[in-house]
Amino acid sequence: MKQEKNGVWTSWNENLTYKYKSLYKVTTEQELQEIIAKSDKVRFFGSKQSSADIAAGLENLIDITTYNKILSYNDAEHTITVQSGLILGDLIDAVEAKGWCIPCLPDINTITIGGALATGTHGTSGKLLCEYMTSCTLVLADGSLKKIEDGDELINAVRVSLGALGVMSTITFKCEPIYTLHVKEGPENDTEWLPKIKERLKKHDFLRILWLPHTDKGYVITGDKIDSETEIKEDLGPDYLKHRRKASKILYKYTHIFPWITSIANKLLYKGFFSSKKEYKGSLYQATVTKSRGSTLELAEWTIGLDKFTEVFEELKTEINKWSNKSFIHIPMDIRFVYKDKSWLSYAYKKDIVTIGCVSRNAATADTYEAFKTIEIIFLKHGGKPHWGKRFTAKDTAFSKIYDKWEDFKVLRQEMDPTNKFLNPYLTELFNEKK
């Protein structure tokens, strides 16, 4: 095991930095157990790609990315067991090589499995990623191991647990046979796509809408399962579409000084990059996951029950279109759909939900990005929940109102971590624990 002393921990977009005394790079479960047992306080991190301040802030840190092996497959059960520091892209490659898939993938493949599960990472038209986990081992605060399996009541608390109950060590995923999607993409007016959501969720196997604020348009992506041999007339649109992120960066360069420029930039970006149609076929991985991107963005994301989405969307749109409101929002706001589950801190606890992302393409100036504030006020008012790995300011009081199981989770956390070993300053405040 490698140990680094007295360094600086920096998140991927450089918005968070912390000094640490010891940083351990673990490669085995025993090492993980040893460090946790001997530390008074310790935090662990994966790819550092969360915008929320949950991954560091303590003197002792564990880098989990070196704990990254694929341990076993069960061909009969379609399961794969991995160490929690494995990068998601490597998991997907391994699963696809077997002819399997995990049927709901996020937009990013560079995150670790442990980080993804801890923060309730999700994709669209399926469940949270953690719902495909059938068992895991957890390293508890005293360094001992606990195996948790499907069917145990504890699994519903552990699936999304912000790394506050223990460190996930090995994880088993249940996979499904891989499938091919026939994907169609194209722009629609808000008046067209908004009323069609429920009908499309029934009709299509995949639905995602990239909403384009300040243009009255959404870019609708649908996918239908087809036989992999089916011929599709592929149309990937003009070649210059691949330069969208570069163009956005240029157009948004001064939007932190003059936020209203965003409104003009969005109209130009719509014309240039979202006004044509596309059609192709591919696996869920090909259709969903952005394979490369710069590290200059900052993210918030809010979720709301499917039944309330239209009302909340209309309110958000009206609010951000007021010139008195400085919330000019960079393109796109990613709208996705997640089906209900039983995990205590899941956004989809007992109800189908819609998620809506909010991106600032200038990470360094994210503190002054009004949209993060506006979206939080509106969603909280309607009982919406923020993504645990992204930017929000709500704390314990708000969560006790919007999560049925918030108090139960807090009690369990205190039982499992009585000395608050795993709480950094951010989580201490989030759970309203003693400093």
Ligand SMILES: Cc1cc2nc3c(=O)[nH]c(=O)nc-3n(C[C@H](O)[C@H](O)[C@H](O)COP(=O)(O)OP(=O)(O)OC[C@H]3O[C@@H](n4cnc5c(N)ncnc54)[C@H](O)[C@@H]3O)c2cc1C
């Ligand atoms: C560009 C971009 C795109 C994104 N797209 C999506 C998306 O499509 N859908 C979505 O839902 N989210 C998305 N996210 C959010 C992302 O999935 C989460 O922030 C995720 O937690 C990042 O994983 P990580 O490995 O970087 O974790 P880190 O940020 O390093 O850690 C996150 C948390 O997990 C804890 N943790 C890490 N390892 C373990 C472990 N082994 N056991 C227990 N706890 C652990 C850490 O202590 C910390 O609290 C995106 C983020 C970015 C930057």
